[in-house]
Amino acid sequence: MITFDHVTKQYGATHALDDVSFEVPTGSITGFLGPNGAGKTTAMRILLGHTRATSGRATIDGQQYAAIGNPARAVGGLLDAQAVHPGRTGAETLGIAAAMIGADRRRVGQVLDLVGLTVTESRRTVKGYSLGMRQRLGIAQALLGAPKALVLDEPANGLDPQGIRAIRDLLRALADDGCAVLLSSHLLHEVAQLADRVVIIGRGRILEAAAIDPSAAQDLENRYFTLTATDDRSAA
The missing domain is CATH 3.40.50.300 (P-loop containing nucleotide triphosphate hydrolases)
Structure with a gap:
């Protein structure tokens, strides 16, 4: 609650x-x-x-x-989808975040699937993402720890x-x-x-x-x- x-x-x-x-x-x-x-x-x-x-x-x-x-x-949070390193790929962004919180590396693929980012999209650098893709990436990062x-x-x-x-x-x-x-x-x-x-x-x-x-x-x-x-x- x-x-x-x-x-x-x-x-x-x-x-x-x-x-x-x-x-x-x-x-x-x-x-x-x-x-x-x-x-x-x-x-x-x-x-x-x-x-x-x-x-x-x-x-x-x-x-x-x-x-x-x-x-x-x-608790997972998304306050600013723009606050992401533009030179990293989506997968790298999530991989670093997963390591920081001790989440299983396999969780990266799971949350990408949950938010609808493809493997190809996850391999692109964030600077090439649309606002909607950044939103999806931010939600994926919020879900990495399987928060309640x-x-x-x-x-x-x-x-x-x-x-x-x-x-x-x-x-x-x-x-x-x-x-x-x-x-x-x-x-x-x-x-x-x-x-x-x-x-x-x-x-x-x-x-x-x-x-x-x-x-x-x-x-x-x-x-x-x-x-x-x-x-x-x-x-x-």
């Missing part, structure tokens, strides 16, 4: 996150929704140990990232419709196998086809958390835009 417990992050007088609390249960997918600058990436960075919270705790199965032994085996929690920032970015469907099916299968999946987006319609529940954030505050009823997706979308628009006006 992923848990945010009264997490606040301040930069001077600015609250990037303001008393954020929510959970991502084991075996489920939560869509983390909000406009650009709402606080989604900051929250994920705190969860993955890249940034310290001013107050509160973000944990994976009750432990903060820094306290987990070999954390990549517990997965944190993805805009995972569909750069993917074509076929790629989006393939990643959607993969994430659903991982959740059904017991993984807690947190994925951020600003596209509610896309998330509504995948997530079990959504958490809507605006200006660093949680505006709503609700289970998704696919038959009421349009109503949820209307509320999403109303909530975020209202929050923008109130902060102006």
Whole structure:
């Protein structure tokens, strides 16, 4: 389970996150929704140990990232698909990452298959990858340790419709196998086809958390835009 417990992050007088609390249960997918600058990436960075919270705790199965032994085996994360050495091949990138976390080298081929990167593509240098291929590579790296929690920032970015469907099916299968999946987006319609529940954030505050009823997706979308628009006006 992923848990945010009264997490606040301040930069001077600015609250990037303001008393954020929510959970991502084991075996489920939560869509983390909000406009650009709402606080989604900051929250994920705190969860993955890249940034310290001013107050509160973000944990994976009750432990903060820094306290987990070999954390990549517990939680996989993708925050920036561009943060990859451009001169290495995809296979080399995954091979180095696998060695660093003590994963079996055979896991590289397994995760490449999971995300739909071919052997030929994996032998190309990353500088020649499209954005969608880099996204697939980043998701593959997040899966190397077979984690039971997965944190993805805009995972569909750069993917074509076929790629989006393939990643959607993969994430659903991982959740059904017991993984807690947190994925951020600003596209509610896309998330509504995948997530079990959504958490809507605006200006660093949680505006709503609700289970998704696919038959009421349009109503949820209307509320999403109303909530975020209202929050923008109130902060102006």
